[in-house]
Amino acid sequence: MDISLDTFYEIVGFSGDALLLERLSEMGFRKEKKIRFIQKLPFRGPLVVELDQTHISLREEEAQCLQLKQLAIP
Amino acid sequence: MSATETARNTVALVGPPNSGKTTLFNWITGSKFRTVNYPGSTIDYNLGRAHTRYGADIDIIDTPGVYSLFPKSSDELVTHEVLFEKKSSDIHHVVIVVDATQLARNLYLVRQLQEAGYSYTIALTMIDLLRKDNMDVNLDKIAKIFNCQVVGIDGTLGGGVPELIESLKKTQNKNIVVKKLEHWNEDKRENILKELELLTKNLITKQKNGKLSIFQKTARIDKILLHPVAGLFIFAAVMIVLFSSIFWMAAPFMDVIDGVFSWLAEITKKTLGDGLLSDFLSDGIIASFGAVLVFVPQIFILFFGIGILEDSGYLARAATLIDKPFSKLGLNGRSFVPILSGFACAVPAMMASRTLSNKRERWITNFIIPLMTCSARLPVYALLLSFVFLGQAAWKPGLALAALYFGALLVGAIAAAILNRMLKKEAKSFFMLELPLYRRANFRVVLKNAIVKTRSYATRAGPVIFTLSVLIWTLSSFPKADAPDATHRLEQSYFGQMGRAIEPVFEPMGVDWRVGVGLLSAFAAREVFVSTLSVIFNISESSDEASMQNSLLEKMHNAERSDGQKVFTTASVTALLIYFMIALQCISTSAVAIREMRSWSFAIIQLVVLNVVAYVLAVGTYKILS
Numbered sequence: 001m002d003i004s005l006d007t008f009y010e011i012v013g014f015s016g017d018a019l020l021l022e023r024l025s026e027m028g029f030r031k032e033k034k035i036r037f038i039q040k041l042p043f044r045g046p047l048v049v050e051l052d053q054t055h056i057s058l059r060e061e062e063a064q065c066l067q068l069k070q071l072a073i074p
Numbered sequence: 075m076s077a078t079e080t081a082r083n084t085v086a087l088v089g090p091p092n093s094g095k096t097t098l099f100n101w102i103t104g105s106k107f108r109t110v111n112y113p114g115s116t117i118d119y120n121l122g123r124a125h126t127r128y129g130a131d132i133d134i135i136d137t138p139g140v141y142s143l144f145p146k147s148s149d150e151l152v153t154h155e156v157l158f159e160k161k162s163s164d165i166h167h168v169v170i171v172v173d174a175t176q177l178a179r180n181l182y183l184v185r186q187l188q189e190a191g192y193s194y195t196i197a198l199t200m201i202d203l204l205r206k207d208n209m210d211v212n213l214d215k216i217a218k219i220f221n222c223q224v225v226g227i228d229g230t231l232g233g234g235v236p237e238l239i240e241s242l243k244k245t246q247n248k249n250i251v252v253k254k255l256e257h258w259n260e261d262k263r264e265n266i267l268k269e270l271e272l273l274t275k276n277l278i279t280k281q282k283n284g285k286l287s288i289f290q291k292t293a294r295i296d297k298i299l300l301h302p303v304a305g306l307f308i309f310a311a312v313m314i315v316l317f318s319s320i321f322w323m324a325a326p327f328m329d330v331i332d333g334v335f336s337w338l339a340e341i342t343k344k345t346l347g348d349g350l351l352s353d354f355l356s357d358g359i360i361a362s363f364g365a366v367l368v369f370v371p372q373i374f375i376l377f378f379g380i381g382i383l384e385d386s387g388y389l390a391r392a393a394t395l396i397d398k399p400f401s402k403l404g405l406n407g408r409s410f411v412p413i414l415s416g417f418a419c420a421v422p423a424m425m426a427s428r429t430l431s432n433k434r435e436r437w438i439t440n441f442i443i444p445l446m447t448c449s450a451r452l453p454v455y456a457l458l459l460s461f462v463f464l465g466q467a468a469w470k471p472g473l474a475l476a477a478l479y480f481g482a483l484l485v486g487a488i489a490a491a492i493l494n495r496m497l498k499k500e501a502k503s504f505f506m507l508e509l510p511l512y513r514r515a516n517f518r519v520v521l522k523n524a525i526v527k528t529r530s531y532a533t534r535a536g537p538v539i540f541t542l543s544v545l546i547w548t549l550s551s552f553p554k555a556d557a558p559d560a561t562h563r564l565e566q567s568y569f570g571q572m573g574r575a576i577e578p579v580f581e582p583m584g585v586d587w588r589v590g591v592g593l594l595s596a597f598a599a600r601e602v603f604v605s606t607l608s609v610i611f612n613i614s615e616s617s618d619e620a621s622m623q624n625s626l627l628e629k630m631h632n633a634e635r636s637d638g639q640k641v642f643t644t645a646s647v648t649a650l651l652i653y654f655m656i657a658l659q660c661i662s663t664s665a666v667a668i669r670e671m672r673s674w675s676f677a678i679i680q681l682v683v684l685n686v687v688a689y690v691l692a693v694g695t696y697k698i699l700s
Contacts, residue, residue, distance in 0.1 A: 014260070017502050019146070019502045019504065020502065020504055020506075021260060022258075022263070023141070023504060024506070025260070025263035025264070025267065026141035026142040026144075026182065026263075027179070027506060027508065028176075028178070028179035028182070030263075030264050030267040030268060030271075031264060032268075038293065038296065038297070038300075039296065039297070039300040039301070039302075040302070041300070041302055041305075041394065041395065041397075042302045042303075042398075043398050044398065045394075045395075045397060045398030046394050046397050046398065046407070048296065048300055048394065048509070050293070051179075052176065052178070052179060053175055053285065053286055053289040054176060054179075054289075054508060054509070054511070055292065055296055055508075056506065056507065056508050056509065057390070057393075057394040057397070057407070057505065057506070057507045058506055059397065059401070059504070059505045059506075062504060062505065062506055
């Protein structure tokens, strides 16, 4: 997955498996939310995302459910 | 639950994972609770009573953490069943535990319980974290918005708990009608999340940058602990420290317990003299209790260590680090905690696998858990390794023990990989794991939980081990033969006759009926193998432990099969070690497998496969080495 660490992204939409999308909402991921990836584990392992004031590990496939728009570097 | 208990006021604690629910539960109940099984189902949960100092007659149910009322794993199903499958009159009120630092995200569950029709109080935890940074939260406003009582809780000091109980007293005996929720579609979810965020926007007075210092600290630590390279090294180091502590920390306690039981047996023999009752009490009852309880320190230390790692926030990181390699084996990062617990005891380990949402992953996880080197294997390894390496440098058996640990992990990985290829992929698997803020572990809560788990091991496994040990003692003591020594008496006992009947099965492993009997008895508990061998080889009764072990080792060296060959050779002992490494010889494990997987076929397949594979590999090892 082609994302840069420590860069802010905005969630602009969702796509993928219904179960994953439901759980993503339940964990607080919604459109317009700003998130940041803080760590990528090797061999396409989980990505660690900062959402509000918490970290959430997402598998690549789960992170791919988020449609993202990169925000200008602050 | 009994009829008298259901008539009491019962309140359920519900909240997302890491919201501080269990800490609150411990504060309310004064850490006095028990795990109860709901009649007619497999669900169980912690039930406690409000501490007497609060002067309230309220029962409290602690439920597994949930993000929503749409369950996606077995533990979430427990919460769902507590809320919706129990008679609604059982629960009068719900306390929704909300992390004040995660307001908008955590209030999502409040909206769902509201829609379900529950009357509720919001317990706002982690207030102490906000106040530490000179931030505060407007409780009155939240109360107004959600039209309920809101109480702030300080998890470290227990502040707010008396106020919470007072508010619960006012809500007693309300007749409530609850209903399961209809599906929430994406639009509804989005709208509610957005609405909650707007509602909570000005509820917290913020610092300049609005970030909690503990979150900033967490972010800095995660840069290191989740680092692609350094993170893995630290993970390995943490595991090495954890596992080595099981040995060096437990050893003195184990010696004490062993000493106490040896002393008890000796006193009994001296007091009662020779006779059936004396034999029964000392060799049957006391010896089997000793065999069960001697492992309690190791199990406790492992649970305590896991508890510290979990409470401080590290286990979620470990699960993240290991998710990718585990997923290649059909497992999940969430399988890590159950598999780790398997090194203490497979029974609680299988119960810990409830957090896995995917049935297939749970199947594979539970299948390989008995392969982990549980503490009951250790005395067997200790005896067999000291036989092989008698009189040699101490590092050799140490290295061999490490090889057995890694060997078991390797076999587990191979088994998982094979199952991953064989089993059909059905439902979607997900990992998605919230990483809690790093905090100093709450020693009191961790200690209490480790004690509860250890006690549950002893009370769950204890009676089975005890009953079977008594049975084995009886079978090996009768009929009372008029033979010159214990070995011959045993040979003519019912157990000896059974051993002779099954001897052909164990012959290919290079051992005779006596070891076969030991292996059979090991199905009560693996460690019983050692005590059975002691009985079979009639070691001299002595209070000096070292000489007891040396005497057993000497008898093992001299033991001959009927064809005149030695029973215990490097080849046959290695075969035995391989057998113990793989075989599932634990009735409690199979019982819990049936319960957790709700499937007899799973337990039977697991029992047969692990024993057959263990047997074939043991026979193969013997043939190659001899």
